[in-house]
Amino acid sequence: MIMVRSRTNGTRHGKRQWKWMKILLMVVLLVPTVSFLSENDAQAAAPNRPFPQQVDYPGIIKPAHVTQSDMNRSVSAYYDYWKSKYLKHDLKSLPGGFYVKGNITGDPDGFKALGSSEGQGYGMIIAALMAGHDPEAQTIYNGLFKTARAYKSSGNPNLMGWIVADDVRAQGHFGSATDGDLDIAYSLILAHYQWGSDGEIHYLNEARKMINEGIKASYVTNQRRVNLGDWDSKNALNTRPSDWMLSHFRAFHEVTGDPVWIEVIDNLYQVYNQFSSRYSSATGLISDFVVEDPPKPAPEYYLDEFKETNQYYYNASRFPLRIVMDYAFYGDPRGKAVADKLANWIKSKSGNKPANVKNGYKMDGTPIGDYATAVFVSPLIAAGTANGAHQTWVNAGWDWMKNKKEDYFSDTYNLLCMLYLSGNWWIPSGQAPEPVENLALNKPAFASSIEGTGFEAGKAFDGNLVSRWASNEGTDPEWIYVDLGSTRSVSGVKLKWEDAYAIQFKIQVSSDAGGTPVHWTDAATISNGDGGEDEITFTPQNARYVRMYGIQRGTPYGYSLYEFEVYGEN
Known part of the structure; x- marks a missing residue:
């Protein structure tokens, strides 16, 4: 509730002032309670791809029991909830800087952690995709980018340090985390195609600089894996499958022309196939961290994160969305093969009921968790979109997802999955390629x-x-x-x-x-x-x-x- 108090001297003046105060009150009440518009927003660029885009990708199914308009409304409502709960701009140490408020794992080194580069990347992708629904999207995006640049990594200043804390000493204090930077760089490509690069931020130049001088320089290993941070080695064989953002890498290739990104994609598919054939042939699952060559699950308590780093747990749970998007956006049948395997397994394991998915599994599919949470359920629903045989699974999943509200991590990844499932996550460089038939498929x-x-x-x-x-x-x-x-x-x-x-x-x-x-x-x-x-x-x-x-x-x-x-x- 907004309360307006006025002290007046004299009846006539008081009535006139109260009349104007009532008008002012009506105007104020019309303004949304969560608003980040500034004086500069009159100059914000009109979105080129305003929400909803509702793209249909070849070979990909959507929820079929609701209309596209219903899906769009569900995404909009979930975004409004997410924005009001997690999107913040109250940094005293960085006026105008935005961040996604969320919990972290790991040591904040004496600082009070408010968020992470992971959340920053998620938020920047979401803001770019929701432009059109949210008139403040570009303001939010630019504020998130301001924070990402201010909180630069201590190792490579073209990357973001993994912790956001309201303290100038935290800016440049922390090393990086691969996942956040991959999403941030990808979001800059989205921003370029959404708003153009003629405004206060040249999004495309920033993307190319971050990709070439940050991500490639620090994260792409000599063996064409992606390591864990700019503190890690270029000869490292340890990698986090939730960082295997294959459709991101294709976008990096398109804006830089650098063939290294195709090499990384090909190698990571090989790493997955080698891993899965040995450890998860029946399930398609992969562990939170993968190490060595030939690849195998990391040991327990790897990097002091938690015991289950050798299992399909809170890092690897994000993997199915990343893999199915490579098929949906770019038509790579390797992505479809992995997605189908995962979807077939989880449908059988859960009795075709999303609410029966557990928050953690061993490589053979034995549950180690005991309840359903969106960061596990929603990516496995997304995996089902690669095959029409999974229509019932996708329908049930959408109904489970659209009202599920938990915490920063699950809610944010749930929103990303909803954007994908509804066709509102578009390819930054253009529309989906027309599928071309493989003339040799199943021939003698x-x-x-x-x-x-x-x-x-x-x-x-x-x-x-x-x-x-x-x-x-x-x-x-x-x-x-x-x-x-x-x-x-x-x-x-x-x-x-x-x-x-x-x-x-x-x-x-x-x-x-x-x-x-x-x-x-x-x-x-x-x-x-x-x-x-x-x-x-x-x-x-x-x-x-x-x-x-x-x-x-x-x-x-x-x-x-x-x-x-x-x-x-x-």
Whole structure:
């Protein structure tokens, strides 16, 4: 309630003043109680992609039992609640600085922690996506960015220190945490596409500087993993799967042109596949921290966080959203394969009821938690969007999520998942790419040799990024080809290598009639292959058969492909 008191001298003057005070009272009551507008907001840029964007992504389902308008209203209402509870701008040590108020784990080194770089990154993404619903979104965003820059890391000033405290001594005092900086840099790209970079902050330049001089310089390891902070080593093998923000890395690649981000994506998918095949083949789960090579769960109490750092716990719980977004936004089937595995497991484990999800699991799916919380439930609902078979799960999940209100961590991640599920998290560089059919999917396949049972040629054409074809070890040349069933116009292939890759190889095509091709034409020749994912385009060729002909191996082993995809015209 707003109370206005007035002292007057004389009846006529008093009545006139009371009349004006009543008008003033009516105006004040019309102003929202949570407002951050300043004198400069008249100059705020109009949003280019105002909420709601309600994008539909190829191959992705949304809740089907409610309308898009209903989803938009639920997101708006949840955002309003979140904003009023967690978004603050009361820093005496940094006037105009905004932060997301939240609890932390770890030692605040004598300071009173108000928030973290993690929360700062979440808040900046949310503010950029909610512009249009919230007229104060750019003011909020710029205030959050001001805090991120003021509270720079003690290790790399292009990054943010992981603690926000209302003390100037905290600015530049703390080292960084990878997750917050990845979200902050990504949010700057969102901000550029939302408001443009002609205002007080050149969002795109700030993003590029942070990506190149901060994140790449401090977080991308020599082995193409992402480490834990700017205090960590460039040779580190320890990594946090909740930091595997693959769609962020694709956005980094698009604004910098740096191929390192594709290398990181490819390597992290390999790390996941190696880890899951050994420790979580039935569930798809991954531990809070992953260490060593070959990858394995970190020990208990890793970095003194808590006992369950070797399990699927409060860090790894965020992983399913990060992985499914790579499929939703960029169409990578590896993301779909992981999301499907997770969704299939949790549906069975919970009896298809989101309220039965527990806050923590061992790698084999044994519960270690005892209740449902949004930071565990909502990302697993998001994973279900990659497959229409999970429609009931996604519907039930939305109903569970939209009214769930808990604490900073769960509520904030719940809101991010709601933005994704409702189609209101858009690709910063443009719209979703049109899906292109893989002409080789599940087609008959043949190879010069196989390493043994389970490594047959067809494994490279089954759409499963866990299975693979592998040739005999130590021999050259070796080859694998697919029969498309009829002659097609073929113009490109994707090869997704296991660690055993080719340095020199050819892509060859044939349109021979009959069951066994004899005459092959070279469509492309590669002499500097380095593994990972090769996307090779060439002049369109009429072909029924497409072959990878390996000439020189890159390892002492054989050749091995998770997937061999073929593209062209149907």
